[in-house]
Amino acid sequence: MTPPKPEPRGENVSLLGHLRAFRRDILSAQPARLYRAWMAEFRTPFFESYLCNDPALVRRVLDERPSDFPKSDRVTEGLRPLLGRSVFVTNGEEWLRQRRIIDPAFEGGRLKEAFPAIWAASEAAVARMDTGEVEVELAASHAAADVIFRTLFSIPIEDRVAQAVFQEFRAYQRSAPIVNLGAFVRLPAWVPRLHRGATRRSARVIRGLIEGLTTERAAAIASGDAQQDLATKIMTTADPVTGERFGTAEMVDQVAIFFLAGHETSASALAWGLYLLATHPEAQARVAAEAAALRPEFGVVGSLRFTRDVFREALRLYPPVPMLVRETLGPEEFRGRKVRRGAQVVISPWHLHRHERLWDKPDDFDPDRWAGEVPQGGYLPFSRGPRVCPGAGFAMLEGTLMLAHLVRAFRFEAVDGRVPVPVAHLTVRARDGIWLRVSRREVGGSPTLPGIA
Numbered sequence: 001m002t003p004p005k006p007e008p009r010g011e012n013v014s015l016l017g018h019l020r021a022f023r024r025d026i027l028s029a030q031p032a033r034l035y036r037a038w039m040a041e042f043r044t045p046f047f048e049s050y051l052c053n054d055p056a057l058v059r060r061v062l063d064e065r066p067s068d069f070p071k072s073d074r075v076t077e078g079l080r081p082l083l084g085r086s087v088f089v090t091n092g093e094e095w096l097r098q099r100r101i102i103d104p105a106f107e108g109g110r111l112k113e114a115f116p117a118i119w120a121a122s123e124a125a126v127a128r129m130d131t132g133e134v135e136v137e138l139a140a141s142h143a144a145a146d147v148i149f150r151t152l153f154s155i156p157i158e159d160r161v162a163q164a165v166f167q168e169f170r171a172y173q174r175s176a177p178i179v180n181l182g183a184f185v186r187l188p189a190w191v192p193r194l195h196r197g198a199t200r201r202s203a204r205v206i207r208g209l210i211e212g213l214t215t216e217r218a219a220a221i222a223s224g225d226a227q228q229d230l231a232t233k234i235m236t237t238a239d240p241v242t243g244e245r246f247g248t249a250e251m252v253d254q255v256a257i258f259f260l261a262g263h264e265t266s267a268s269a270l271a272w273g274l275y276l277l278a279t280h281p282e283a284q285a286r287v288a289a290e291a292a293a294l295r296p297e298f299g300v301v302g303s304l305r306f307t308r309d310v311f312r313e314a315l316r317l318y319p320p321v322p323m324l325v326r327e328t329l330g331p332e333e334f335r336g337r338k339v340r341r342g343a344q345v346v347i348s349p350w351h352l353h354r355h356e357r358l359w360d361k362p363d364d365f366d367p368d369r370w371a372g373e374v375p376q377g378g379y380l381p382f383s384r385g386p387r388v389c390p391g392a393g394f395a396m397l398e399g400t401l402m403l404a405h406l407v408r409a410f411r412f413e414a415v416d417g418r419v420p421v422p423v424a425h426l427t428v429r430a431r432d433g434i435w436l437r438v439s440r441r442e443v444g445g446s447p448t449l450p451g452i453a
Contacts, residue, residue, distance in 0.1 A: 034348075036356050039335050049344040050334055053355055055377025057334060058347055061326055062385035067092075069326035069345055071387070079260075081203035082172065084253035088261065097239050099390070101246060102254065105233040106390040111397055114230075115298045117150035118398050122405040124156065129406065131440060133415055135433040137271040140402075142166070144267035147398050148259055153213055154227040165209045169259065172202035173426055210255045214248050231255070258391070260426065265320035266395055268427040269381075270402050271434050273314035275420060276365050277403070278412040278436045283310060283367060288441065291408035304400050307407075309367040311399040315381040317365060320427040322350035324383055350428070352378050413437040 034040055038054040052058060061069045070091035083089055087098040125143035145166040146157035155162050214235075220226035221235060234254065238245050246254065277284040287307045294300060301308075324347040332339040339345075354362040358378040360369070382389035389395070406412075415437050420430035 034351050035354055035362070038357075039337075041337065047342075047344060048340065049346055050337075050339060051346045051348055051351070052334065053348070053351055053358075054335060055358075055375070058352070058377050058380070058384075061345055061347060062324075062380075062383065062387070066386050068329050068332075070329065072325045072327040072344055078199075081200050082206060083256050083260065084207075085250070086253040086257035088257040097242065097244070098250075098254070099386075100239050100241060101237050102234060103390050104237050105230050106394065110230075110233075111393050112298045113228075114151045114394060115301075115397070116296070117154070117229075118147055118394075118401055119296050120156075121146040121150050121398075122401045125402060126405050126409045129410060129438060131410070131438050133435055134438045136274050136412075136436050136438075137267070137430060137434045140271040140274070141170070141263070141267040143402060144263045144270065144398070145169070145259075147266065148262045151394070152230045152255065152258060153217065154229045161209055161213060165206055165259070168202050168205045168209070169263070172199060172206060173264070206259075207252055207256060210259075211248065211252050214251045214255060218248060218251075230258075261389065262391055262394070264427045266398055268318065268320040268429060269311065269314050269395070269399055271430070272318040272422075272428075273311055273399065273403050274406065274412050274436060275414075275430075275434050276314055276317070277310065277407060278414045280365055281413075283365070284407060284412065287403060287407045291404040294404055294408060301397060301400060304404055306367060307404045308396065308400045309370040311396065311403055312370050313365055313367045314399075316353045316379060317363075318422060318428050319349035319353055319381045321381075321383075322424050322428050323348045324380075347380070349380050350424075352380065407441075409441060411439050411441045413439075 034051060034053070037051075039057065040051040042049045042051070052061065071089065073089065073091075080089065085094070087095060087102060090098060121143060124146055125139070128142065129139060142157065145162070149155050149157055149159065149162040149165075153162075157163060157166060214231070217226060217231050217235060221232060226232045231251075235246060235251055277287060283306075287310060290304050290307050293303055326345040326347070328339055328341055328343045328345060330341050332343075352358065355375075355378060356362055358375040382392035382395070413436060415435045418432075418435040420432070420434045422428050423431045
């Protein structure tokens with residue numbers, strides 16, 4: 001069964017019609033030819049934009065000259081009430097200083113240190129999973145939020161504050177606009193930003209809750225009684241150049257993006273991974289066979305090769321962040337076309353991952369493709385270059401372990417008449433949720449109990 005993707009719109013659409021479709025769903029608003037084109041140009045009276053699928057252009061923008069193509073502040077306009085001046089929205093020296101403080105928390109050995117927390121969250125996800133017809137996006141969101149709080153602040157999702165942040169973030173996701181006016185028109189600083197009241201309220205509540213956690217952690221660090229988790233590591237790391245550390249306000253910004261990036265993206269990929277396994281029972285059986293060897297030791301990850309490749313394939317077909325937007329600092333030339341200063345440059349994992357000139361059978365679910373050669377420059381679920389997601393290794397570990405735990409304990413099947421349609425909100429989600437039939441998996445003739453193989 002070929003996984004669904006939105007039906008692209010026709011080529012001849014008016015500007016107003018395109019913008020309306022774009023706001024409704026950024027994925028189905030794109031014409032079908034973009035899955036074959038190396039580049040596409042889109043001009044309006046307000047801006048010009050270039051979608052770049054050519055791997056050479058992707059390398060130029062993300063790897064070779066990233067300082068000439070900073071992140072577009074127009075696209076992040078709608079997220080500022082929540083993210084403030086986090087590493088997700090900054091550029092230049094401000095961004096460099098933030099990465100110098102954040103990156104050490106995610107270096108090699110930290111994955112092994114995070115393993116027990118991810119394992120515990122995976123077991124908790126198994127214990128919470130219902131049977132019958134289940135909306136697994138919600139279950140995946142719950143599980144991913146649990147991982148974030150356990151690894152960042154050493155508290156489970158059942159903690160009162162963690163649960164409040166999780167519930168408020170669900171409200172934020174529902175109210176946040178998919179496209180803000182600032183993404184199209186560069187507004188003067190004095191023009192009021194048109195954020196929805198519900199979005200502003202949710203962002204304010206989330207930041208207040210995070211500030212409480214951050215303030216408590218700062219006090220624990222000062223008294224020498226802090227947990228040695230990611231929050232402590234980041235808050236006690238000094239910038240090697242300036243000697244500065246994050247203050248409470250800046251740490252709130254960073255925690256907000258860790259939650260957005262680590263929770264939303266992981267939840268999206270996990271839910272789509274479960275759907276793909278539900279529609280491909282032979283692949284699900286292979287994951288279940290691998291998962292039979294699960295044990296709470298970091299080395300077990302090496303035995304989950306096929307499960308890891310299933311998660312990679314889910315990230316390919318449904319990249320959580322479907323488009324990366326940059327801006328030109330000066331005039332450029334792309335594939336023989338003159339590009340003016342201030343133009344938008346769109347690198348689209350959604351199109352690159354399904355590009356007909358890069359991938360063999362690009363719309364097919366095929367985890368075994370990862371055992372061979374994959375296209376260079378055709379896969380970037382975590383971006384690439386200097387701005388690559390620092391938590392990419394965490395996400396891969398989390399997704400692989402979660403899939404293995406859940407498939408070891410449960411069998412997932414598609415529900416007739418409920419085929420999920422992907423749409424872009426904060427991440428790629430299903431328009432009406434992902435509904436699967438869940439039943440306990442029998443091992444040796446008896447049902448598997450939650451968390452026990």
